[in-house]
Amino acid sequence: MNTTCEIGCECERIEQMIRHTLWSSGAKGFVVGISGGVDSALAAALCARAVGGERVMGIALPSPVTPEEDLKDGADLCAAFDIPFLTIPIEPMLSAFAGMEHFEKTPYLSGNLMARIRMTTLYYHANRLHYLVCGTSNRSEYMLGYCTKHGDNAADIQPILHCYKTRVFALAEEVGVPAAIIEKPPSAGLWPGQSDEAEIGFAYKEIDSALASLEAHDWTASNAQEELILGKVQASMHKRMDPPNLLKNP
Numbered sequence: 319m320n321t322t323c324e325i326g327c328e329c330e331r332i333e334q335m336i337r338h339t340l341w342s343s344g345a346k347g348f349v350v351g352i353s354g355g356v357d358s359a360l361a362a363a364l365c366a367r368a369v370g371g372e373r374v375m376g377i378a379l380p381s382p383v384t385p386e387e388d389l390k391d392g393a394d395l396c397a398a399f400d401i402p403f404l405t406i407p408i409e410p411m412l413s414a415f416a417g418m419e420h421f422e423k424t425p426y427l428s429g430n431l432m433a434r435i436r437m438t439t440l441y442y443h444a445n446r447l448h449y450l451v452c453g454t455s456n457r458s459e460y461m462l463g464y465c466t467k468h469g470d471n472a473a474d475i476q477p478i479l480h481c482y483k484t485r486v487f488a489l490a491e492e493v494g495v496p497a498a499i500i501e502k503p504p505s506a507g508l509w510p511g512q513s514d515e516a517e518i519g520f521a522y523k524e525i526d527s528a529l530a531s532l533e534a535h536d537w538t539a540s541n542a543q544e545e546l547i548l549g550k551v552q553a554s555m556h557k558r559m560d561p562p563n564l565l566k567n568p
């Protein structure tokens with residue numbers, strides 16, 4: 319199979335879904351949180367290609383631990399796709415929480431708080447502009463639950479959710495995401511030096527081949543690595559489901 323054509327067709331399929339979602343919603347455009355990483359770069363680029371950059375609002379939401387180069391990479395990405403770009407530091411919101419009774423300052427608690435402050439800010443601007451919030455989750459992090467529940471996984475459309483991370487890199491290259499973004503090690507950016515692969519314990523190539531094999535074999539693990547990855551999939555099931563409720567059995 320011609321890989322370039324296959325990837326090009328995949329982009330068109332996603333762009334069609336983006337256009338359909340916008341037109342059927344009656345909204346005017348998309349808000350995307352721009353981190354300087356490859357998932358948000360690809361999601362924003364696909365939105366811009368689908369509906370025009372002028373109908374996309376890229377918002378950088380730096381925290382005190384955000385590297386300066388991430389802001390520059392995000393600005394360059396938006397410039398390349400004619401996407402208006404805002405920078406809104408989240409430090410004032412973090413400080414407000416720090417004044418709360420029982421506040422504990424740990425990287426884990428602050429990290430999840432930052433992800434939820436970013437979600438709230440993106441929805442504020444989506445409300446203000448009559449836009450939808452475009453999510454940036456990919457299949458690898460979705461299946462592993464590597465996200466903050468109701469934080470970075472909260473969105474109105476998830477254009478790259480079906481793509482494993484290794485596929486995200488290929489699509490990003492296809493649409494012309496700048497090399498500085500593609501070459502950067504994936505990071506949630508919630509504390510200094512955080513790395514997805516170090517925190518998860520596997521390289522994305524290993525994660526993606528294990529997930530593909532597990533999916534193909536009805537979630538039966540065939541080696542120790544798949545066993546560990548299956549454990550993460552099972553432990554994060556609650557992030558992919560409605561909360562337990564009795565709606566269907568009142």
Ligand SMILES: Nc1ncnc2c1ncn2[C@@H]1O[C@H](COP(=O)(O)OP(=O)(O)OC[C@H]2O[C@@H]([n+]3cccc(C(=O)O)c3)[C@H](O)[C@@H]2O)[C@@H](O)[C@H]1O
Pocket residue numbers: 429430433459463464465466467469470505506507508514517556
């Ligand atoms: N069985 C269950 N049934 C229903 N709900 C359950 C539950 N177990 C936990 N919960 C709920 O879920 C909460 C824990 O989930 P959550 O708050 O998400 O927190 P958690 O999964 O513990 O941590 C988030 C992880 O995602 C990573 N992350 C976050 C944000 C962005 C990115 C990125 O790649 O950009 C990565 C972060 O580094 C960390 O490893 C619990 O406090 C509880 O409220």
Ligand SMILES: Nc1ncnc2c1ncn2[C@@H]1O[C@H](COP(=O)(O)OP(=O)(O)OP(=O)(O)O)[C@@H](O)[C@H]1O
Pocket residue numbers: 350351352353354355356357358359377378379380381384436454459470503504505506507514
């Ligand atoms: N500093 C930030 N400014 C704006 N949005 C952010 C910021 N940090 C995280 N986000 C949002 O949270 C999402 C999840 O972060 P995640 O790290 O998984 O993706 P990424 O940074 O786009 O790519 P990568 O995983 O390769 O770092 C981002 O795609 C982005 O939408």
Ligand SMILES: [Mg+2]
Pocket residue numbers: 353354355356504505506507
């Ligand atoms: Mg990132």
